[in-house]
Structure formats: C-alpha cells, structure tokens
Amino acid sequence: MTDLIERPVSTSDGDNVDHGTETSHHHDHHGPTGIMKWLTSTDHKVIGLSYTVTSLIMMIIGGAFAEIIRAQLVSPTSNLVSFSQYNELFTMHGSVMIYLFVGPFAFAGLANYLIPIQIGAPDMAFPRLNAFSYWLYLTGSITMLSGFLVGGGAANFGWVGYAPLSSAANSPGTGADLWICALLLTGFSAIFSGVNLVATIFYLRAPGMTLFRMPIFTWNMLVTGILILLAFPVLTAGLIMLYCDRHFGTHIYTVQGGGVPLLWQHIFWFWGHPEVYILALPFFGIVTEIFPVFSKKPVFGYRGMVFATLTIAALSLGVWAHHMFTTGAVLLPFFSIMSLLIAVPTGIKMFNWIGTMWGGKVHYSTAMLMSMGFLFTFLIGGITGIFLASPPLDFFTHDTYYVVAHFHSVVMALVMGALAGIYFWAPKMTGHMMHEGIGKIQFWFLFIGTQLFTFPLYLVGLHGMPRRMANYPINPSWQTLNEWGSVGAILIGISMVLFLVNVIYSWKKPVVAGDNPWDGHTLEWFTTSPPPSHNFLSLPPIHSERPTWDYNHPDHLAIEHNHKKQAKKSAKASAASDAS
Amino acid sequence: MKFEGTVLTLLGVFYGLMGAVYWIWSKDDTGGVMLVGALALGLLPGLYLLWWYRRSGKRLRTEDRQDATIEEGAGVISSFPDSSIWPFVFAMGCFMGVLALVFGTWFAFPAIALGVMAMAGFTAESRRGGDI
Numbered sequence: 073m074t075d076l077i078e079r080p081v082s083t084s085d086g087d088n089v090d091h092g093t094e095t096s097h098h099h100d101h102h103g104p105t106g107i108m109k110w111l112t113s114t115d116h117k118v119i120g121l122s123y124t125v126t127s128l129i130m131m132i133i134g135g136a137f138a139e140i141i142r143a144q145l146v147s148p149t150s151n152l153v154s155f156s157q158y159n160e161l162f163t164m165h166g167s168v169m170i171y172l173f174v175g176p177f178a179f180a181g182l183a184n185y186l187i188p189i190q191i192g193a194p195d196m197a198f199p200r201l202n203a204f205s206y207w208l209y210l211t212g213s214i215t216m217l218s219g220f221l222v223g224g225g226a227a228n229f230g231w232v233g234y235a236p237l238s239s240a241a242n243s244p245g246t247g248a249d250l251w252i253c254a255l256l257l258t259g260f261s262a263i264f265s266g267v268n269l270v271a272t273i274f275y276l277r278a279p280g281m282t283l284f285r286m287p288i289f290t291w292n293m294l295v296t297g298i299l300i301l302l303a304f305p306v307l308t309a310g311l312i313m314l315y316c317d318r319h320f321g322t323h324i325y326t327v328q329g330g331g332v333p334l335l336w337q338h339i340f341w342f343w344g345h346p347e348v349y350i351l352a353l354p355f356f357g358i359v360t361e362i363f364p365v366f367s368k369k370p371v372f373g374y375r376g377m378v379f380a381t382l383t384i385a386a387l388s389l390g391v392w393a394h395h396m397f398t399t400g401a402v403l404l405p406f407f408s409i410m411s412l413l414i415a416v417p418t419g420i421k422m423f424n425w426i427g428t429m430w431g432g433k434v435h436y437s438t439a440m441l442m443s444m445g446f447l448f449t450f451l452i453g454g455i456t457g458i459f460l461a462s463p464p465l466d467f468f469t470h471d472t473y474y475v476v477a478h479f480h481s482v483v484m485a486l487v488m489g490a491l492a493g494i495y496f497w498a499p500k501m502t503g504h505m506m507h508e509g510i511g512k513i514q515f516w517f518l519f520i521g522t523q524l525f526t527f528p529l530y531l532v533g534l535h536g537m538p539r540r541m542a543n544y545p546i547n548p549s550w551q552t553l554n555e556w557g558s559v560g561a562i563l564i565g566i567s568m569v570l571f572l573v574n575v576i577y578s579w580k581k582p583v584v585a586g587d588n589p590w591d592g593h594t595l596e597w598f599t600t601s602p603p604p605s606h607n608f609l610s611l612p613p614i615h616s617e618r619p620t621w622d623y624n625h626p627d628h629l630a631i632e633h634n635h636k637k638q639a640k641k642s643a644k645a646s647a648a649s650d651a652s
Numbered sequence: 653m654k655f656e657g658t659v660l661t662l663l664g665v666f667y668g669l670m671g672a673v674y675w676i677w678s679k680d681d682t683g684g685v686m687l688v689g690a691l692a693l694g695l696l697p698g699l700y701l702l703w704w705y706r707r708s709g710k711r712l713r714t715e716d717r718q719d720a721t722i723e724e725g726a727g728v729i730s731s732f733p734d735s736s737i738w739p740f741v742f743a744m745g746c747f748m749g750v751l752a753l754v755f756g757t758w759f760a761f762p763a764i765a766l767g768v769m770a771m772a773g774f775t776a777e778s779r780r781g782g783d784i
C-alpha cells in the first residue's frame with residue numbers, strides 16, 4: 073500500500089496551542105498488525121526500533137562472550153574453555169560487537185528513527201530499501217552466530233580475518249564460511265543504509281531546514297553515510313575475493329599461487345579505519361544533541377563541529393596502514409602524520425563539548441552523565457590512539473593488551489554514548505520515561521567498571537602481555553592486573569543487568585513522558601511521543617538550528633550561528649540599494 | 653543542491669590529491685588504486701548533483717533557503733509505501749543465497765524462487781500504488 077504524503081501544515085508563530093493534544097484527527101492506518109506488521113512495515117520508526125532492539129540483543133550476546141573471556145583470564149593456566157574455544161570466543165566477541173552491535177545501532181537504529189523526524193520528513197527516502205536493509209542485517213546476524221552450531225565451531229581467526237590464517241587450508245571449517253557470508257549480508261545492509269541516509273538528508277528536508285540548520289546528529293549521520301558508501305564496498309569486494317580463494321582455487325591472498333597475503337590487510341583496513349569513524353561519528357552526534365539540552369545552551373561552535381566532522385571524513389581514508397606498521401611494508405611517515413592529523417578535529421570536538429557545558433545550567437540527568445562518561449572515556453581512548461600512531465611506540469605495543477585497552481576505551485565510550493541516546497530518546501520512542509534513579513546507578517557501575525577494566529589492560533600491555541592468548545606465563549603482576557580487569561568486566565556486566573531491570577521497570581510502571589520532557593531543541597521534540605504515522609501534523613517555523621526551542625521560548629530565540637555573515641550580507645544589500 | 657554537490661566533489665578531490673601524494677611517495681599500488689577509486693566515488697555523485705543544480709536553473713529549493721516558510725512547501729512530497737512484504741521476501745532469498753554458498757547448491761533453488769517472486773512483487777506494487 074502506498075500513500076501520497078503531503079507536507080504538514082505550519083503552526084503559526086506565537087499562538088500557544090498545545091500541538092500535542094490535537095492528535096485526534098491523525099489518519100488511522102489499516103495496515104497489518106502483530107507479527108505481520110513487523111514483517112511488512114516500511115515505517116522508519118518501526119524499522120529503527122527493530123534495529124535498536126536487535127542490536128542491543130547482539131550487545132548482550134557479545135557481552136556474554138566477553139565475560140567468559142575475562143573469566144578465563146583470571147588465572148594464567150585456567151582451562152575454563154579450550155584453546156580453540158577461546159579463539160572462537162574472541163573472534164565472535166569482536167565480530168558481534170563491531171559488525172552486529174555498534175554499527176547497526178548507530179547508523180541504522182537511532183539514525184533511522186531520528187533522521188526523518190529531525191529534518192521534518194515523513195519517512196526515509198527509500199522505505200522499502202530500508203526494510204530490506206534490516207532483513208539483511210537480521211539474517212546476517214543469524215548466519216554469523218549459527219557458526220557455533222556447525223561442526224568445527226564458529227570462525228576463529230580474529231575479527232579481522234587475516235590472510236593466510238583465513239585460508240581454506242588454515243581455517244577449513246564451515247564457521248569461517250558462515251562468517252564471510254554473514255559479512256556479505258550485513259555489508260550490503262550497511263551500504264543500503266548509507267544510501268538511504270544520504271538521499272534522505274539531501275532531498276527530504278523541511279522548508280527552511282538548510283544544511284547549516286540541521287541538528288549536529290543529522291550532520292554526523294550524513295557524513296557517516298558518505299563514509300559507509302566509500303568504505304563498505306571495499307570490504308565486500310575483499311570478502312568475495314577471500315571466498316574465491318577458499319572455494320574456487322584463486323590465489324589472491326596466498327603466496328603459493330603468486331598472491332599477496334598483505335593485500336587482505338590493506339583492503340580490510342581501508343574499510344576498517346573509516347569504519348571506526350563510521351562507528352564513532354553517530355555517537356559524537358548523540359552527545360552533541362544531549363550536552364546543549366542539559367546545559368540549557370545552544371551547542372558551542374556549530375560550524376566548527378561541522379567542519380571537524382567533514383575533516384574527519386576526509387582524513388579517515390588516509391590512515392588505514394597505522395594498523396600495519398609492524399608489517400615493515402608500509403610507508404610509516406605518511407600514515408603516522410595522517411593519524412596524528414586526525415586527532416586534531418577530534419580534539420576540536422572535545423573542546424566544543426566542554427565549551428557547550430561551560431557556564432551552562434548543567435542538569436545531571438542519566439543521559440547527561442552517560443554523555444560526560446563518554447567524553448572522559450573517549451578522551452583516554454583518543455590519547456592512547458595518538459601514542460599508537462607513532463611508529464616507534466607502536467612497534468613496542470603492537471599486538472599487546474595496550475592496543476586492546478586503547479580500543480576498548482574508545483568502544484566503551486561508544487557504549488556510554490549509546491545508553492545516553494537511549495535514555496534521552498526512549499521517551500520519544502515509547503512515550504514513557506526511563507527510571508532516572510536506576511539509570512544513574514547503572515551509569516556509575518558502567519563508568520567505574522570501564523576504567524577498572526581498561527587501565528590494568530594498558531599496564532599489562534606495557535609489560536608486554538600479547539593479546540589473544542588463552543593462557544599466559546605465570547607472573548604475579550600480570551595475574552593481578554588481569555584480575556582487576558575481570559573485576560571491571562563484572563561491574564560492566566552488572567550495569568547491563570541494571571539496564572534490563574530499568575527497561576522492564578519502566579515498562580511495567582509507565583510514567584507518561586509528554587511531547588517534550590527535556591525542553592529539547594530539535595524537531596523531534598515538537599511532535600507527539602511516539603510520533604504519528606509519517607511523523608508530523610504540523611511544523612513550527614524553522615529559523616535556526618533549534619526550531620522547537622524557538623517555538624517554546626519566543627523571548628529567548630536561538631541566535632543564528634551565522635548571524636554575523638547574514639548581518640554583513642544584509643548591510644551590503646542595503647548599501648547597494650542606497651547607492652543605486 | 654549546490655552545497656551538497658560541492659561537499660562531495662571536494663571530498664573526492666581531497667582523496668584524489670591524497671592518493672596522488674601517497675601513490676608517488678609509497679609506490680604501493682593497492683592503496684593508490686583505492687584512494688583514486690575514492691576520488692571517483694566523490695566526483696560521481698558530487699558532479700551529478702552540481703549538474704542537476706545547474707540544469708534546474710540554479711534555483712534554490714525551499715529547504716535551501718533561509719527565509720522559506722513552512723507554507724511554501726505545501727503540497728505533496730511524494731508517495732511513500734506503508735507496508736510491503738517484498739523486502740522481507742527478497743532478503744530471505746538473499747539469505748538462502750548465502751546459505752547456498754556455505755552448505756551447497758541446492759539452497760540456490762529457494763533463493764532464486766524467492767528472488768524472482770520478490771522482484772515481480774516489487775514491480776507490481778510500484779505499478780499499483782500511488783498516483784504519481
């Protein structure tokens with residue numbers, strides 16, 4: 073069934089109708105219900121929620137693997153799991169978390185739900201393609217996890233699938249093929265999401281929603297979409313070649329037939345490093361929405377933020393081989409310089425976030441605490457990344473737990489960003505508040521757990537402990553540090569249980585949220601919670617990047633960030649008309 | 653459209669320049685080819701948008717104008733589907749397709765069947781639905 077969708081009408085300036093209550097005339101849809109609704113819906117809100125819930129389930133599955141890994145590492149000679157099981161566990165932990173949780177959560181879960189609403193659009197540009205993406209993602213996830221059910225077990229060559237370890241001779245199992253095929257499915261799913269993001273943001277904005285009035289979250293998703301289109305096809309091509317090597321007798325990555333194993337690393341990281349920014353930018357966007365709302369200020373340095381995001385997009389394609397420094401076959405100075413440069417825009421963002429909070433009336437809600445936890449933890453991850461970008465230091469730390477700690481600082485920061493987004497937008501999505509008290513306890517467990525988990529790993533890495541080992545040399549200091557790391561992992565696990573408790577609690581004892589519980593700035597807070605089908609019955613005038621705020625606070629209008637330029641322009645125009 | 657096209661074009665040009673520096677300096681063909689490929693991926697949509705902008709007489713759309721009012725955008729946006737089973741069917745076809753790659757060719761039969769069904773369904777649906 074297709075519907076012609078008209079633009080929502082305007083809510084004229086100044087009148088104080090409570091636009092939330094006039095939902096009586098919203099058109100009902102006689103579409104399918106129940107499971108058929110889930111199977112057939114092309115509504116971006118339904119798809120966004122499906123993505124969000126599925127990816128959170130993946131997070132719990134991947135987290136369970138992590139807890140087993142940490143339990144194994146409490147003792148240097150533990151035999152909780154066998155060596156080959158250990159290899160499967162760390163491979164699937166990394167794969168589930170990167171391919172099936174963080175990415176889909178960020179660029180397809182929240183983004184799908186929010187982007188059309190933030191720009192005043194009725195849906196994503198290609199709703200059926202959007203639904204198709206979700207089904208590819210779900211079937212891809214099932215394909216990858218079913219590796220545990222086949223003889224020979226799941227893939228066990230690490231989430232990076234390095235050649236020649238991933239060749240048919242070295243990894244003959246069905247699990248490896250399932251891993252490759254799962255990534256084909258999720259890879260296409262990501263590409264289609266990227267297409268949808270870019271097309272929606274380019275073509276479906278509401279009147280007056282110029283690019284430089286878009287919320288920063290939308291900006292970041294636009295750039296994420298562009299990066300997806302640049303990076304994912306490379307990975308997919310690489311995987312197809314890997315499959316051909318394994319089954320059709322080609323020798324692209326095998327030395328025996330004249331191939332080059334290092335080619336895989338180039339291809340993988342040419343996707344892999346843009347991917348880390350594909351993962352990070354959405355969460356940058358989430359916290360950039362949250363800091364201003366809970367500081368009661370507009371975002372500090374809007375244009376600087378946009379510029380930083382675009383710079384990151386530009387530079388992120390030129391740093392891939394910092395993952396390959398120790399191969400001895402890459403141009404060290406080039407990749408080192410580029411990697412150090414990319415820290416600059418990231419730093420700009422850090423200062424902008426601090427500038428947003430600076431002098432504001434900061435309200436420490438759960439979403440705000442999570443965002444601040446994100447800021448702190450990401451800072452540590454970024455700084456240790458800068459050390460790794462220096463080849464002499466990387467030669468010392470490569471493939472040790474120091475690297476593991478670096479990216480866990482980063483990705484645990486992203487987990488905090490994800491939770492910040494959920495606490496912030498759940499009222500919009502469900503119409504009900506999450507419990508703030510449980511949320512804050514959860515935050516402290518998560519925050520302390522994360523630091524307790526990563527700091528010992530940095531140290532044990534500097535002591536030389538290699539990553540991906542099920543057992544390690546008996547050494548009291550290594551063991552103590554590993555024990556602390558496992559304590560941290562337990563705290564993180566408890567925080568996730570608290571999250572589930574909060575979800576169930578808020579569901580059983582619903583507290584109605586209303587349209588705009590946080591006095592939000594952007595368009596999603598203008599419509600009802602949850603929004604009606606096709607999102608808006610009416611739209612406020614859009615004169616700045618804070619339309620909803622302007623509408624609700626006519627006496628405190630947001631100052632346009634480009635007001636100086638505009639003033640100059642109009643001065644020039646009037647000067648010109650005077651002269652004539 | 654102008655700014656959208658310019659951003660993509662500039663990104664592409666940047667990748668091209670970076671690729672040139674990299675290729676000449678490192679003599680690594682893999683990375684060089686991939687970066688120059690990225691140049692094309694930036695220019696293709698970027699120049700297309702700019703061309704479209706020129707073709708439409710450099711007219712600013714309401715969403716590109718700072719002073720546009722909501723009323724100006726009145727009218728139909730487009731036709732949007734409400735629900736459709738075909739994305740699910742098509743994805744199941746793809747799922748069977750990759751299972752054929754892993755477990756054996758016989759999975760290819762349901763894969764092709766589902767794929768054909770879905771494509772026929774998609775086409776019929778697009779014909780039927782909407783008035784545009």
Ligand code: HEM
Pocket residue numbers: 232347348349351352394395411412414415418453454455457458460461462466469470471475478479482483
């Ligand atoms: C300031 C920016 C950053 C710099 C300079 C940086 C630098 C590096 C370097 C040089 C390595 C390779 C270390 C080695 O293997 O010896 C590395 C590894 C890694 N980084 Fe970062 N990084 C940065 C930000 C990020 C972000 C934002 C993410 C994720 C969202 C991330 C995720 C990772 C991952 C997953 C690995 C390990 C990959 C593996 O071998 O399994 N990094 N980083």
Ligand SMILES: [Cu+2]
Pocket residue numbers: 344345348391392394395
């Ligand atoms: Cu990297």
